Amino acid sequence: MSNATTTTTERAPSVYVPSAEALATVLAPGARPPRPSALGASLTFGWRALLKIKHVPEQLFDVTAFPIIMVLMFTYLFGGALADSPRDYLQFFLPGIMVTSVVMITMYTGIGLNTDIEKGIFDRFRTLPVWRPAALVGMIFGDVLRYILAALVILGVGLALGFRPGGGVAGVAAGIGLLVIFSFAFSWVWTFFGLILRSEKSVMGVSMMVLFPLTFLSNVFVEPSTMPGWLQAFVKVNPVTQLVAAVRAVMDGASDPSAMMWLLAWSAGFVLVFGTLTMYRYNRR
Amino acid sequence: MNRRTTGLAIEAEGLTRSFGETRALAGMDLQVPAGTVYGLLGPNGAGKTTAVRVLATLLRPDGGTARVFGHDVVTEADKVRSRVSLTGQYASVDEDLTGTENLVLLARLLGLPRPAARERAAALLAAFGLTEASDRQVKKYSGGMRRRIDIAASILSTPDLLFLDEPTTGLDPRSRNQVWEIVRAVVSHGTTVLLTTQYLDEADQLAGRIAVVDHGRVIAEGTPGELKSSVGSGTVHLRLRDPGQRPQAEKVLRDALNVPVQLPADPVALTARVGEAGSDLDASAQAARALGDLARAGIVVDDFSLGQPSLDEVFLALTDHPAVSADEHDDELEAAR
Numbered sequence: 050m051s052n053a054t055t056t057t058t059e060r061a062p063s064v065y066v067p068s069a070e071a072l073a074t075v076l077a078p079g080a081r082p083p084r085p086s087a088l089g090a091s092l093t094f095g096w097r098a099l100l101k102i103k104h105v106p107e108q109l110f111d112v113t114a115f116p117i118i119m120v121l122m123f124t125y126l127f128g129g130a131l132a133d134s135p136r137d138y139l140q141f142f143l144p145g146i147m148v149t150s151v152v153m154i155t156m157y158t159g160i161g162l163n164t165d166i167e168k169g170i171f172d173r174f175r176t177l178p179v180w181r182p183a184a185l186v187g188m189i190f191g192d193v194l195r196y197i198l199a200a201l202v203i204l205g206v207g208l209a210l211g212f213r214p215g216g217g218v219a220g221v222a223a224g225i226g227l228l229v230i231f232s233f234a235f236s237w238v239w240t241f242f243g244l245i246l247r248s249e250k251s252v253m254g255v256s257m258m259v260l261f262p263l264t265f266l267s268n269v270f271v272e273p274s275t276m277p278g279w280l281q282a283f284v285k286v287n288p289v290t291q292l293v294a295a296v297r298a299v300m301d302g303a304s305d306p307s308a309m310m311w312l313l314a315w316s317a318g319f320v321l322v323f324g325t326l327t328m329y330r331y332n333r334r
Numbered sequence: 335m336n337r338r339t340t341g342l343a344i345e346a347e348g349l350t351r352s353f354g355e356t357r358a359l360a361g362m363d364l365q366v367p368a369g370t371v372y373g374l375l376g377p378n379g380a381g382k383t384t385a386v387r388v389l390a391t392l393l394r395p396d397g398g399t400a401r402v403f404g405h406d407v408v409t410e411a412d413k414v415r416s417r418v419s420l421t422g423q424y425a426s427v428d429e430d431l432t433g434t435e436n437l438v439l440l441a442r443l444l445g446l447p448r449p450a451a452r453e454r455a456a457a458l459l460a461a462f463g464l465t466e467a468s469d470r471q472v473k474k475y476s477g478g479m480r481r482r483i484d485i486a487a488s489i490l491s492t493p494d495l496l497f498l499d500e501p502t503t504g505l506d507p508r509s510r511n512q513v514w515e516i517v518r519a520v521v522s523h524g525t526t527v528l529l530t531t532q533y534l535d536e537a538d539q540l541a542g543r544i545a546v547v548d549h550g551r552v553i554a555e556g557t558p559g560e561l562k563s564s565v566g567s568g569t570v571h572l573r574l575r576d577p578g579q580r581p582q583a584e585k586v587l588r589d590a591l592n593v594p595v596q597l598p599a600d601p602v603a604l605t606a607r608v609g610e611a612g613s614d615l616d617a618s619a620q621a622a623r624a625l626g627d628l629a630r631a632g633i634v635v636d637d638f639s640l641g642q643p644s645l646d647e648v649f650l651a652l653t654d655h656p657a658v659s660a661d662e663h664d665d666e667l668e669a670a671r
């Protein structure tokens with residue numbers, strides 16, 4: 050008997066009866082607030098990315114566990130063979146693996162966008178009267194945080210294993226800064242693929258096809274001078290090579306102006322070409 | 335309050351849109367008066383969702399023009415966006431976020447400062463009976479709660495035109511009634527609502543005018559009453575005791591009424607429209623005569639009624655096929671993406 054009573058009292062509030070008065074208070078048309086600025090809207094979308102990390106923290110697995118595995122695996126796999134010891138190799142290799150890991154996780158931008166579109170939430174965003182690229186820029190802002198986190202995790206593992214950057218704190222910070230600039234620009238490649246490809250799987254497939262040659266056919270693992278001439282030609286124009294050269298230099302306390310220039314040129318190019326293509330597709334879907 | 339209840343909310347002419355071989359819109363014309371609920375009624379795959387996506391600036395038409403409050407949906411998309419809201423068929427809020435977070439996010443994007451956004455979110459959650467669930471992730475909401483938060487998100491800044499794409503599909507009857515009540519409240523405050531539905535009774539309940547859509551075109555338009563009377567003034571429904579007598583009953587009815595007789599799936603049922611234009615008798619006289627003829631032929635009738643045609647029958651009469659063809663459903667959705 051008392052059981053039954055409890056059940057009814059518990060259930061009663063869950064039955065929602067729309068009340069005309071309550072609805073009237075929220076439906077009264079108020080003054081329209083001014084449209085948010087481009088930056089404000091982008092930051093708000095960035096906040097959404099943070100909230101998603103808060104609610105689905107397991108998505109940080111790819112920026113924590115994956116980079117740790119990469120560093121350990123390659124340091125001990127190649128270290129003895131390619132340098133005198135894993136520790137010597139690490140000195141050369143750490144900036145490279147940092148770049149490789151972060152560039153690899155840029156592909157999640159495309160996968161995330163594709164999932165959002167698949168679920169339908171982008172229909173809502175695209176009918177909002179805000180600066181059009183804001184939803185995508187905000188998404189990439191969120192991803193930039195993930196890139197920084199991944200870079201810091203790798204740095205931490207590297208330092209623990211004996212990596213000693215000649216450039217000190219400033220050099221390391223500058224190196225991570227360059228890496229983040231490039232990754233932000235490179236993410237626009239994936240927003241484009243995230244928009245034009247039909248499924249998450251195909252985005253993943255294309256990403257791997259692009260990322261493997263780009264990261265491995267570079268100066269990340271070995272000096273390009275050990276490679277055949279035709280391969281050197283590709284390695285030389287590969288933006289990842291320029292990025293690694295620039296990051297390696299600043300972390301070591303030196304600088305490589307030519308690599309730096311190429312890196313910034315590539316970054317500007319990615320934003321211009323793929324940012325434009327992305328927005329074209331975004332507006333026309 | 336009457337800031338936007340005059341004139342036309344939507345004017346579309348000859349809208350076309352194809353997805354590969356599929357013609358989702360094949361020359362659709364629409365005139366939606368402001369301040370009313372307008373129903374787009376049709377089976378799955380008829381082109382309703384595509385039409386809504388074009389009008390909400392999500393999709394460009396291949397041909398034709400559409401204006402929302404006088405603004406072209408292609409060339410003045412931004413002006414249109416500032417006056418409309420869309421509650422799509424699928425997730426229109428972020429399932430990973432809580433109810434409050436979703437509403438605050440969207441309120442901020444509409445330009446509200448953070449404190450005002452929080453206040454607005456709380457007020458809407460309260461009005462929609464979601465206060466208790468406000469800190470729960472939306473993916474943990476029930477179907478009815480999901481629909482309510484979807485609609486709440488659409489009226490954060492009260493829109494002049496609200497698109498509701500199949501708002502009650504998959505809801506239980508109580509949740510459906512709640513959505514209906516909300517739609518009535520929204521429209522009573524001056525917002526125009528364009529509602530797509532495949533439920534004929536929903537269009538009948540809510541919409542002031544209805545466009546019946548099939549194969550990407552409007553095939554009939556009018557108030558629910560006009561649509562019904564365009565089909566005939568009434569329908570005779572009857573159920574026999576013995577299914578074996580149905581062929582004979584069909585013949586008797588056809589001779590008596592001089593109209594085609596439908597044989598529904600129910601093996602003892604027959605229906606026929608009566609009182610169509612051109613007949614010299616009114617509907618009740620025709621029905622009475624038919625009943626007499628059946629009795630004389632020795633056919634036992636268990637149930638006999640004469641009523642207004644349902645929208646189901648309207649649809650059947652207009653298209654020669656029934657209103658719901660679920661197999662086309664996925665094609666349109668796939669195409670609309």
